[in-house]
Amino acid sequence: MAEAERIIGTPETPDEAAAPEENEEQTPRGRRRVAVLVVVAVLAYALDLVSKLIVVAELEPGNRSVELIGEWLRLDVIRNPGAAFGFGEAFTIIFTVIAAAVIVVIFRLARKLYSAPWAVALGLLLGGALGNLTDRVFRSPGVFEGAVVDFIAPKHFAVFNLADSAIVCGGILIVLLSFKGLDPDGTVHKD
Secondary structure (H helix, E strand, O other): OHHHHHHHOOOOOHHHOOOHHHHHHHHHHHHHHHHHHHHHHHHHHHHHHHHHHHHHHHOOOOOOEEEEEOOOEEEEEEEEOOOHHHOOHHHHHHHHHHHHHHHHHHHHHHOOOOOHHHHHHHHHHHHHHHHHHHHHHHOOOOOOOOOEEEEEEEOOOOOEOHHHHHHHHHHHHHHHHHHHOEOOOOOEOOO
C-alpha cells in the first residue's frame, strides 16, 4: 500500500500532507495575501481618517450641511457615541472593546490567509474597525468613550462614515465568499 501511495502522491501521514515545494510556494503566497490585507486596511483607514479630519474642520464649526446630490445626499456632521443608527449610546466602552476584539481576530486569521478575496474582505473590516476605534479612543468626551464622526447623510437613511462603509462592504464580501464555499486558507468546500 505504501508503494501505491508513493506512486500516486498520497501522503502516508498528515505531516506529509503538503510536499516541501508546496510549503515553500505557499509561504510567499501567504505573505502576499497578508500584504493585500494590510494595503486594503491602510487605504480604508487613511480615507476614513482624512475624510473625518476634513469634514470636522470644514463643516463642524458652524454645523453646516453640504448638499451633494440635491436633498438625496448631503454631508452633515454628527457625533455618534453608539452603534449603527445611534443605538446603544450608553455602551460606548463595549463597542470599543468589540472593535478591538475584531482587530485581534483579524490579525489571528491573517496567519492562515491564502485567499486574495478574503484578504480584501478582512482588510476592509480591519480598516473600518481601526477608523471607528480611533474615534472612540481619541475623540471627546474621553478615552474609550469618544463619539464616532458620521457625515454621509442619504435621504431617509442613517448618517454614516467611510469606516462604516468599509465594514459593511467587507461583511458583504465575507458572506458571499462563505456562500461560495471559499475559506480564508484558500480551500473550497461544498456543503
